[in-house]
Amino acid sequence: MSAQATIANGAWWLSCLPAWWSFRRALAQPHLAQRSILHRLIRRSAETQFGRHHAFAGICDYRDFASRVPIRDYAELEPWIDRIRRGENKVLAPDRVIRLATTSGTTNAQKLIPYTTGLQAEFNRAIGPWMVDLFNSDPRLITGSAYWSISPVMKSDTSEESAVPIGFEQDSEYLGGIRRRLVDWVMAVPPGVRHATDIEEFRRSTLAHLQRHRDLRLISIWHPSFLTLLLAGQSHAPRDLWPRLRLISCWADGQAALAARELSQRFTGVRIQPKGLIATEAIISIPFRRKHPLAITSHFLEFVDESGKVYLAHELVEGREYELVVTTGGGLWRYKLNDVIQVNGAIDKTPSIRFVGKAGNISDLFGEKLSDAFVARVIERLRIEQHLSGAFAMLAPEQNAYILYVQGNAGQSIGHHLDQMLRENLNYAYCRDLGQLAAPRLFKINKDPNAAIMKRLTAQGHRLGDIKPVALSRLDCWHEYFEGTFLT
Numbered sequence: 001m002s003a004q005a006t007i008a009n010g011a012w013w014l015s016c017l018p019a020w021w022s023f024r025r026a027l028a029q030p031h032l033a034q035r036s037i038l039h040r041l042i043r044r045s046a047e048t049q050f051g052r053h054h055a056f057a058g059i060c061d062y063r064d065f066a067s068r069v070p071i072r073d074y075a076e077l078e079p080w081i082d083r084i085r086r087g088e089n090k091v092l093a094p095d096r097v098i099r100l101a102t103t104s105g106t107t108n109a110q111k112l113i114p115y116t117t118g119l120q121a122e123f124n125r126a127i128g129p130w131m132v133d134l135f136n137s138d139p140r141l142i143t144g145s146a147y148w149s150i151s152p153v154m155k156s157d158t159s160e161e162s163a164v165p166i167g168f169e170q171d172s173e174y175l176g177g178i179r180r181r182l183v184d185w186v187m188a189v190p191p192g193v194r195h196a197t198d199i200e201e202f203r204r205s206t207l208a209h210l211q212r213h214r215d216l217r218l219i220s221i222w223h224p225s226f227l228t229l230l231l232a233g234q235s236h237a238p239r240d241l242w243p244r245l246r247l248i249s250c251w252a253d254g255q256a257a258l259a260a261r262e263l264s265q266r267f268t269g270v271r272i273q274p275k276g277l278i279a280t281e282a283i284i285s286i287p288f289r290r291k292h293p294l295a296i297t298s299h300f301l302e303f304v305d306e307s308g309k310v311y312l313a314h315e316l317v318e319g320r321e322y323e324l325v326v327t328t329g330g331g332l333w334r335y336k337l338n339d340v341i342q343v344n345g346a347i348d349k350t351p352s353i354r355f356v357g358k359a360g361n362i363s364d365l366f367g368e369k370l371s372d373a374f375v376a377r378v379i380e381r382l383r384i385e386q387h388l389s390g391a392f393a394m395l396a397p398e399q400n401a402y403i404l405y406v407q408g409n410a411g412q413s414i415g416h417h418l419d420q421m422l423r424e425n426l427n428y429a430y431c432r433d434l435g436q437l438a439a440p441r442l443f444k445i446n447k448d449p450n451a452a453i454m455k456r457l458t459a460q461g462h463r464l465g466d467i468k469p470v471a472l473s474r475l476d477c478w479h480e481y482f483e484g485t486f487l488t
């Protein structure tokens with residue numbers, strides 16, 4: 001037992017209790033919690049540049065808000081963020097912008113997200129209930145060190161000067177104040193590791209630090225393959241390295257599901273906890289009571305169905321899919337996250353969700369408009385109906401066709417079935433019938449593809465935490481990065 005880790009974890013647990021109590025009460029009345037957040041944000045931001053432009057002072061209810069503030073993507077919000085970057089105050093939110101957090105967009109472009117004390121408080125109102133629920137469900141987690149995935153420093157796409165600092169020196173800065181210091185005290189890997197000169201050095205240094213902490217209780221990473229790659233070439237079983245490890249938190253939805261299962265098989269006796277939907281911009285859901293309820297005490301959330309109709313949190317229907325829109329204390333107003341979720345249950349009256357895919361990830365060579373969410377469903381059907389195996393499958397364009405990259409067993413007929421399923425998208429079928437698109441091809445990968453993906457994307461400036469599993473990549477020439485052969 002580590003005395004320092006136990007004291008720090010215990011103090012963190014105590015500091016999170018108020019947020020946990022508030023969240024528990026709100027689960028039974030999500031509409032009241034969400035209405036309170038919206039009213040508070042509008043009231044506090046009435047005298048900002050954005051608030052005056054949209055006449056916030058005259059907004060009485062959600063209908064007024066929705067009629068005056070359109071749903072926006074990052075490109076439409078960027079001119080406002082540029083004002084912040086130039087040093088203007090009270091542009092999108094009343095609080096001073098501490099930093100502009102960086103995240104990757106659906107293209108290679110870097111997005112800058114205003115980070116304020118208001119947004120920091122919203123993050124803590126989501127993280128608090130998660131951590132209390134975690135420690136309450138397994139008190140032994142409190143008695144040891146933890147590894148919270150650190151993002152290595154990558155070359156910034158941003159060349160212009162900024163009056164506001166860009167990026168964070170270390171990931172725990174998102175928490176702020178005493179919570180940041182408490183997390184740093186239990187970290188098994190020091191934040192300085194993120195300054196490694198390349199991704200391989202980053203991995204080696206991370207593993208070296210982790211191997212010194214046999215008291216490790218918790219590992220929190222993004223994609224489950226990160227841990228698999230970290231242990232590549234290790235002769236020791238995970239249980240021998242970390243005999244007291246209790247839990248691994250990681251993505252386990254969408255294309256990460258099979259990789260999470262493989263991780264579970266390797267780490268026998270260790271609980272795998274699927275992460276909530278967490279982005280640089282906002283925390284949408286958290287693990288809580290073995291489900292993933294919406295973080296209804298943090299940000300104001302809206303949901304758009306395939307017809308374009310907008311719903312509030314308490315109006316969602318189990319089994320249906322929605323695209324996410326979020327309003328935050330950092331000044332993102334009706335901001336499209338481009339994430340598609342599915343409602344898979346509820347706690348009290350608050351919906352529980354799972355991540356399906358990226359709405360903004362659309363490949364459109366000739367007008368076929370294939371989306372990540374649609375391709376994810378096609379790949380899942382191939383697994384079920386055509387016995388496609390392996391932890392990895394990804395579709396990507398190549399000149400005038402699409403290639404399905406797979407790791408595992410795949411029969412020669414997979415290509416035909418893939419084509420038929422993709423044809424359910426009428427635009428794709430039309431392009432195929434016109435001869436604009438050739439039949440899809442199959443590429444079998446011989447080695448773990450995740451190392452190649454991370455190497456390619458981090459070289460382009462993507463942070464590790466931003467590299468989310470996708471069913472559809474818009475990048476071509478993946479066969480030049482993966483080791484394997486074409487089957488069709």
